[in-house]
Amino acid sequence: MKYKFIIFDWDGTLMDSAAKIVNCMQLAAKQCGVAVPSAEEVGGIIGISLRPAIQKLFNTADEVLTDQLFEAYKNTFIEQDRTPSPMFDGADALLSALKADNRTLAVATGKARRGLDRCWNNTGTGVYFSYSRTADDAESKPSPDMILQLLAEAGVAPEEAVMIGDTTFDMQMARDAGVDRIGVSFGVHAQVHLENYAPQTVVHSLGELQAYLLAH
Structure with a gap:
């Protein structure tokens, strides 16, 4: 692993x-x-x-x-606003498989703490995550502060961690924290922009991400 x-x-x-x-x-x-x-x-x-x-x-x-x-x-x-915000297809399967494989999961988000808590409560996914950093806890992306705080709290070395995100802010944050990074192509920033930050890979679905992570 x-x-x-x-x-x-x-x-x-x-x-x-x-x-x-x-x-x-x-x-x-x-x-x-x-x-x-x-x-x-x-x-x-x-x-x-x-x-x-x-x-x-x-x-x-x-x-x-x-x-x-x-x-x-x-x-x-x-x-x-009543615009729906569903989890992407395969999210629960991905998170469940990673937990079953004894991976420790965290979130680094620009959302406020109450916003993340609301999402966790509404989707039932909070149980998967052991650590989190929000806009209330750390400097905004692309500062590496969120990741550095998470690594310190969890006692994890940078080479044991990976950041997964859909924006160049996620990729830059991970790069500057000395952490590997994986881009997802189905979010808000195009794959060509994510690739400017030398991600280990860019995946096109959460199923593809699950297969990659379980092999690494």
Whole structure:
């Protein structure tokens, strides 16, 4: 077993939530009276923690506007938008197989802690994960802080771990933490961009990811 510690991104890697994130960000922009970003533009910031993502997306350092968009997005996400966010096909089978193979699983996500907890409760997948870092716990991706914290807490060497994600932020974070990385092609960033960070492989389904990880 090479990878005894497997770190997953959440949105766009295990959960198909991009459409909901795009819709909520566009609705937040409308509510705050600013130019509505395109789906492609919103996709470009998925994976970053919410506050820096808003500032990057709307090209603003205005803290008041950032706060307004931040609150509008959160309220829309929780209270108004009903866009479904299912787990990707094969997620439960993947996580169950890895746990059965005595792998230790973790999450490194730009979601807030309560957002990740909500996802775990709604999907019943929290039982698979021993460690996690969120936007509330660490510096935003692509800083390696989340991974470095996880490695330290778990007492795992970088060469025993792998990061799995759908964005260049995940790939850069892993690279800068000295950890192997696997890209998934079905999230928000194209495979060609993921490959700029020299991943060990890029997979096209969670079934393919399961086969790869069980062989490594």
